[in-house]
Amino acid sequence: EVGYRSSAGRTVNWEIVERSKSETVIILLARLIPSGRYLLLKQFRAGVNNHVIALPAGVVPPGESLSAQAEKELKEETGYFGKIVGKSPPLKINPAVLDCDVHVFKMEVDENDPGNLDPRQELEPEEEIEVLLKKREEIESFLREEKAKGSDIDVACWFVFMS
Numbered sequence: 187e188v189g190y191r192s193s194a195g196r197t198v199n200w201e202i203v204e205r206s207k208s209e210t211v212i213i214l215l216a217r218l219i220p221s222g223r224y225l226l227l228k229q230f231r232a233g234v235n236n237h238v239i240a241l242p243a244g245v246v247p248p249g250e251s252l253s254a255q256a257e258k259e260l261k262e263e264t265g266y267f268g269k270i271v272g273k274s275p276p277l278k279i280n281p282a283v284l285d286c287d288v289h290v291f292k293m294e295v296d297e298n299d300p301g302n303l304d305p306r307q308e309l310e311p312e313e314e315i316e317v318l319l320k321k322r323e324e325i326e327s328f329l330r331e332e333k334a335k336g337s338d339i340d341v342a343c344w345f346v347f348m349s
Contacts, residue, residue, distance in 0.1 A: 204285050211279070211286055212256050213342050214242040216268055216293040224325065225264050225295070226343065228316040228332075239318070239332050240340035256291040264317050265305025268295035279342070290342075322347065 189199045216225040231238045244259035246252055253270055261267050272292035279288045295302060309315060320328055325347040329339050 200282075202283050202285060208248050209286065210246045210252060210276075211288045212244050212246055212252060212259060213288060213290045214256055214260055214293055215290060215346060216242060216260055216264070216266070216295055218266075218295045218297040218319065221297060221319075221321075223319040223321050224347075225260075225266065226318040226320055226325070227263060228318060228337065230314060231338075234338050236336070236338045238338045238340055239329060240343050241346070243342075252289055253291070256289075256293070260293060260295075262308045262310075263313075263315055265307045266295045266297075266302050267299075268293040 187199055187201050189197055192198050214225075217223070218225070225242060227240050227242055228237055229240065230236070242260055242263045244255060244263075246255040253273070256270060257267065270291050271294050274288075274290040276287040276289060278284075279286075297303075305317075307315065307317070318328075329344065329347070333339055
């Protein structure tokens with residue numbers, strides 16, 4: 187719980203979440219070329235006690251290269267390797283309660299490259315991630331169907347494909 191003084195002079199108490207380390211979150215928007223399909227994930231998340239449809243993502247420890255971790259995270263979670271074609275500045279996600287920085291990496295995956303013909307995830311023992319390949323025009327209806335089946339939808343995934 188933190189307190190601050192509002193512009194009206196009132197003391198406001200607020201609950202926040204602070205990461206135990208100054209880590210940075212990365213989110214990967216990865217598109218396969220030439221098919222144009224996007225990489226989505228379905229993963230159980232303990233924080234909501236449910237499966238969540240989301241974009242590949244990870245946490246980067248202090249001092250580590252964000253770009254190198256983005257490439258590593260894509261390979262680990264999806265089995266694909268790709269190249270970075272864009273990166274956001276530091277962003278905030280749910281800043282009302284969370285204090286960490288987030289970077290979004292735009293990536294392209296050459297699905298005809300021999301290294302991507304038979305993708306194999308390199309998951310940590312506790313991870314169970316299903317890789318989903320969807321064309322942009324399929325994603326909204328897919329997300330709605332998954333929600334109707336009981337899955338949760340990550341806000342980043344929704345915002346990216348609703349524009």
